[in-house]
Amino acid sequence: xxxxxxxxxxxxxxxxxxxxxxxxxxxxxxxxxxxxxxxxxxxxxxxxxxxxxxxxxxxxxxxxxxxxxxxxxxxxxxxxxxxxxxxxxxxxxxxxxxxxxxxxxxxxxxxxxxxxxxxxxxxxxxxxxxxxxxxxxxxxxxxxxxxxxxxxxxxxxxxxxxxxxxxxxxxxxxxxxxxxxxxxxxxxxxxxxxxxxxxxxxxxxxxxxxxxxxxxxxxxxxxxxxxxxxxxxxxxxxxxxxxxxxxxxxxxxxxxxxxxxxxxxxxxxxxxxxxxxxxxxxxxxxxxxxxxxxxxxxxxxxxxxxxxxxxxxxxxxxxxxxxxxxxxxxxxxxxxxxxxxxxxxxxxxxxxxxxxxxxxxxxxxxxxxxxxxxxxxxxxxxxxxx
Amino acid sequence: xxxxxxxxxxxxxxxxxxxxxxxxxxxxxxxxxxxxxxxxxxxxxxxxxxxxxxxxxxxxxxxxxxxxxxxxxxxxxxxxxxxxxxxxxxxxxxxxxxxxxxxxxxxxxxxxxxxxxxxxxxxxxxxxxxxxxxxxxxxxxxxxxxxxxxxxxxxxxxxxxxxxxxxxxxxxxxxxxxxxxxxxxxxxxxxxxxxxxxxxxxxxxxxxxxxxxxxxxxxxxxxxxxxxxxxxxxxxxxxxxxxxxxxxxxxxxxxxxx
Amino acid sequence: xxxxxxxxxxxxxxxxxxxxxxxxxxxxxxxxxxxxxxxxxxxxxxxxxxxxxxxxxxxxxxxxxxxxxxxxxxxxxxxxxxxxxxxxxxxxxxxxxxxxxxxxxxxxxxxxxxxxxxxxxxxxxxxxxxxxxxxxxxxxxxxxxxxxxxxxxxxxxxxxxxxxxxxxxxxxxxxxxxxxxxxxxxxxxxxxxxxxxxxxxxxxxxxxxxxxxxxxxxxxxxxxxxxxxxxxxxxxxxxxxxxxxxxxxxxxxxxxxxxxxxxxxxxxxxxxxxxxxxxxxxxxxxxxxxxxxxxxxxxxxxxxxxxxxxxxxxxxxxxxxx
Numbered sequence: 001x002x003x004x005x006x007x008x009x010x011x012x013x014x015x016x017x018x019x020x021x022x023x024x025x026x027x028x029x030x031x032x033x034x035x036x037x038x039x040x041x042x043x044x045x046x047x048x049x050x051x052x053x054x055x056x057x058x059x060x061x062x063x064x065x066x067x068x069x070x071x072x073x074x075x076x077x078x079x080x081x082x083x084x085x086x087x088x089x090x091x092x093x094x095x096x097x098x099x100x101x102x103x104x105x106x107x108x109x110x111x112x113x114x115x116x117x118x119x120x121x122x123x124x125x126x127x128x129x130x131x132x133x134x135x136x137x138x139x140x141x142x143x144x145x146x147x148x149x150x151x152x153x154x155x156x157x158x159x160x161x162x163x164x165x166x167x168x169x170x171x172x173x174x175x176x177x178x179x180x181x182x183x184x185x186x187x188x189x190x191x192x193x194x195x196x197x198x199x200x201x202x203x204x205x206x207x208x209x210x211x212x213x214x215x216x217x218x219x220x221x222x223x224x225x226x227x228x229x230x231x232x233x234x235x236x237x238x239x240x241x242x243x244x245x246x247x248x249x250x251x252x253x254x255x256x257x258x259x260x261x262x263x264x265x266x267x268x269x270x271x272x273x274x275x276x277x278x279x280x281x282x283x284x285x286x287x288x289x290x291x292x293x294x295x296x297x298x299x300x301x302x303x304x305x306x307x308x309x310x311x312x313x314x315x316x317x318x319x320x321x322x323x324x325x326x327x328x329x330x331x332x333x334x335x336x337x338x339x340x341x342x343x344x345x346x347x348x349x350x351x352x353x354x355x356x357x358x359x360x361x362x363x364x365x366x367x368x369x370x371x372x373x374x375x376x377x378x379x380x381x382x383x384x385x386x
Numbered sequence: 387x388x389x390x391x392x393x394x395x396x397x398x399x400x401x402x403x404x405x406x407x408x409x410x411x412x413x414x415x416x417x418x419x420x421x422x423x424x425x426x427x428x429x430x431x432x433x434x435x436x437x438x439x440x441x442x443x444x445x446x447x448x449x450x451x452x453x454x455x456x457x458x459x460x461x462x463x464x465x466x467x468x469x470x471x472x473x474x475x476x477x478x479x480x481x482x483x484x485x486x487x488x489x490x491x492x493x494x495x496x497x498x499x500x501x502x503x504x505x506x507x508x509x510x511x512x513x514x515x516x517x518x519x520x521x522x523x524x525x526x527x528x529x530x531x532x533x534x535x536x537x538x539x540x541x542x543x544x545x546x547x548x549x550x551x552x553x554x555x556x557x558x559x560x561x562x563x564x565x566x567x568x569x570x571x572x573x574x575x576x577x578x579x580x581x582x583x584x585x586x587x588x589x590x591x592x593x594x595x596x597x598x599x600x601x602x603x604x605x606x607x608x609x610x611x612x613x614x615x616x617x618x619x620x621x622x623x624x625x626x627x628x629x630x631x632x633x634x635x636x637x638x639x640x641x642x643x644x
Numbered sequence: 645x646x647x648x649x650x651x652x653x654x655x656x657x658x659x660x661x662x663x664x665x666x667x668x669x670x671x672x673x674x675x676x677x678x679x680x681x682x683x684x685x686x687x688x689x690x691x692x693x694x695x696x697x698x699x700x701x702x703x704x705x706x707x708x709x710x711x712x713x714x715x716x717x718x719x720x721x722x723x724x725x726x727x728x729x730x731x732x733x734x735x736x737x738x739x740x741x742x743x744x745x746x747x748x749x750x751x752x753x754x755x756x757x758x759x760x761x762x763x764x765x766x767x768x769x770x771x772x773x774x775x776x777x778x779x780x781x782x783x784x785x786x787x788x789x790x791x792x793x794x795x796x797x798x799x800x801x802x803x804x805x806x807x808x809x810x811x812x813x814x815x816x817x818x819x820x821x822x823x824x825x826x827x828x829x830x831x832x833x834x835x836x837x838x839x840x841x842x843x844x845x846x847x848x849x850x851x852x853x854x855x856x857x858x859x860x861x862x863x864x865x866x867x868x869x870x871x872x873x874x875x876x877x878x879x880x881x882x883x884x885x886x887x888x889x890x891x892x893x894x895x896x897x898x899x900x901x902x903x904x905x906x907x908x909x910x911x912x913x914x915x916x917x918x919x920x921x922x923x924x925x926x927x928x929x930x931x932x933x934x935x936x937x938x939x940x941x942x943x944x945x946x947x948x949x950x951x952x953x954x955x956x957x958x959x960x961x962x963x964x965x966x
Binding site for chain 1: 699700702703704706707709710711794797798801803804805807809891892893909919920921922923924925926929
């Protein structure tokens with residue numbers, strides 16, 4: 001009798017252990033916004049909590065991650081929320097407020113794993129777990145609804161428009177309008193509240209930062225453009241400065257033909273122009289006689305039409321109709337901007353009145369998400385955020 | 387018509403006028419002696435005005451107008467030459483006064499200068515003196531000498547019509563045509579103008595279309611009676627009115643129809 | 645008894661009320677513009693009207709902090725741009741417009757005349773941006789081809805960058821815009837001349853040209869003048885079409901350049917507001933642009949008073965008592 005009992009208990013224990021081991025070992029499927037994910041480290045379930053790799057989740061949902069090695073803390077920032085997890089600790093904060101987890105974040109094979117439900121809900125995403133298929137689904141960019149009005153920098157406009165098209169395609173209840181008008185207009189309109197998000201291709205002034213929050217969404221370089229037939233291929237910063245300040249007036253002085261240099265510029269208030277003036281002209285203004293144009297496209301067209309013209313435009317706008325000269329020997333490209341060797345790299349921003357919330361915040365998160373950065377920013381010829 | 391004792395200024399011979407095929411004057415013939423007033427009388431729409439306007443070829447301005455026959459002025463058929471210069475010269479020598487006074491909406495003197503400035507150049511002083519002379523002839527000068535620069539539209543109807551006559555006189559026309567000149571005016575203004583006509587005829591040949599038989603009797607030397615486009619009877623005014631030869635004219639004089 | 649009196653007073657009161665509201669709305673717009681423009685107006689004073697340098701000043705203003713705004717401006721380049729483009733356009737529009745309307749009313753066969761008048765009325769109501777497009781596509785390239793050579797560009801590079809977008813192109817585009825308005829009103833004025841006046845002219849032996857020149861046009865003069873004033877107003881206030889072809893720089897004409905002044909870029913007041921609106925975030929820029937608006941209002945008022953004075957003189961010449 002006793003022997004039989006022990007055998008039964010042992011078997012039961014073995015079964016339970018094996019079962020739980022099996023449970024613990026079976027990978028949880030992860031679907032984010034309808035796309036099945038394949039992370040290098042598979043999500044696991046612990047104490048009923050699903051843990052997913054932090055890198056994956058933040059890249060996909062457009063959050064910025066900073067890692068404090070000594071404290072073992074990961075700070076994850078979306079446009080609207082800041083979540084701080086500590087490895088092996090059940091306490092975490094959301095926008096400063098303390099909360100408690102059922103299961104602590106872990107370090108597995110060098111990847112930080114965080115509780116998906118806690119994180120997703122903290123930033124406003126919806127999480128569902130389907131036991132039959134053993135899959136966790138997160139809906140963030142597919143749960144957007146409402147109206148968004150965006151305007152501002154014509155440099156950023158194509159990116160925002162492509163993002164808007166993608167998001168409205170995924171969300172029936174969402175409508176987004178994207179307009180141009182220049183960085184100046186975007187900042188002003190965001191401040192006035194006539195748009196939800198203002199786009200800017202320049203840094204905001206101290207005055208502007210008093211009321212507006214700024215979010216970097218892409219990198220960009222400003223290329224100096226000339227007509228494709230212009231033999232000049234490179235300019236030093238000094239040469240470029242002299243040209244735009246009106247001191248050098250003939251192409252032959254910079255290695256070109258004997259012809260007048262017709263300077264094209266953007267109108268006052270253009271973020272692209274401000275950046276050029278800051279980075280190359282030591283904040284002096286482009287020469288007074290330069291012909292002003294009101295958008296990125298128009299200045300490019302002006303240069304494309306005139307053999308003797310020189311202008312400047314975002315790298316993303318450079319196409320076959322104009323030629324970008326290299327600056328101090330560095331070609332104007334995404335690579336040189338990212339590695340910092342190109343002399344006129346800059347960031348592109350979205351700004352909101354106060355901290356971004358709701359759908360505005362989600363739109364900004366999308367701009368920073370892997371999907372947008374790979375498929376829109378890089379594809380359009382701009383430079384991804386670092 | 388008795389045409390032996392005087393020269394004939396206007397000879398109308400077998401004239402038929404039509405507008406777009408519809409005849410308004412049929413086979414009219416008439417001699418108008420020099421320096422006399424001839425009245426055209428008859429019911430409305432009987433061709434009086436049409437024939438009048440044919441004398442200075444003003445009907446040429448209407449599309450579809452056609453005239454057959456001839457009108458001779460001083461021996462020359464005015465419908466023999468269609469050149470613009472010829473027609474313009476013809477009209478220059480004929481003065482016309484319309485039913486509604488129509489001075490231009492500008493100053494009195496400017497109105498007076500208009501016809502002469504259109505054709506001649508000259509010193510302002512000369513034009514001014516001539517204008518004053520004609521205004522006096524029209525009996526208008528005394529009434530308005532203190533406001534010659536004022537707009538012509540500030541004059542009364544009678545004064546405006548006299549102004550139009552004075553204006554027409556600026557070109558010294560030898561022939562003058564009047565299309566019911568007093569029908570829009572009051573009796574006093576009418577008398578003033580009739581007096582003027584009697585004075586003017588001493589040196590000019592005049593035709594006056596009128597509905598007012600009394601006027602015709604007062605003013606004209608000769609009268610032609612029109613009925614449905616034809617000149618039914620014509621002759622010295624006294625003869626026509628006291629001894630009408632046709633039944634129609636008799637009825638008309640009696641006022642049986644108008 | 646009392647009720648009836650009320651009923652009679654209600655429409656009257658209503659009309660007074662509505663009139664008061666209209667006046668209030670217009671007055672408040674004026675006040676708002678001058679209020680917003682006041683900082684620049686006060687700081688610049690008279691030099692606003694007699695000195696230039698707008699392009700440089702607006703850049704400085706944009707970068708000035710809101711707490712220490714840069715408010716000294718000189719609009720002379722903008723004012724001369726406005727007056728020159730509108731003036732030239734008005735001159736050409738008067739010649740072309742009066743000629744065209746005379747031809748339409750006096751010489752064209754009836755059917756052609758009616759068709760032409762419909763076309764003209766349509767053109768007169770076309771949105772101005774369409775004229776801007778026409779300017780970009782046809783006028784600017786034509787001017788460039790005809791007048792802008794590389795040699796000329798080099799020669800005048802110290803003064804300005806020569807291109808097809810210049811004072812000449814802007815004036816031509818404005819002419820296109822104003823002509824339909826002038827023709828439309830002149831046609832009405834000519835048609836309104838009573839036929840009796842024409843008959844009088846013919847009866848005096850005048851030729852057709854004489855009747856038109858010495859009788860019809862002088863009598864139609866007030867109506868034609870109204871068309872010109874309206875056209876001038878449209879030209880002065882035109883922003884979009886002009887901004888597309890003017891060159892965008894408030895270059896002040898220089899006597900030594902002679903004809904070449906027409907090939908220089910210009911920036912009329914209304915176009916300046918359009919072009920610089922991207923910089924509106926800055927307080928100084930905002931005040932400066934409203935100042936442009938205020939100056940436009942002043943020019944409009946002067947034009948209006950001038951037109952009235954000319955009308956008065958004409959009436960006196962025609963003999964009306966004052």
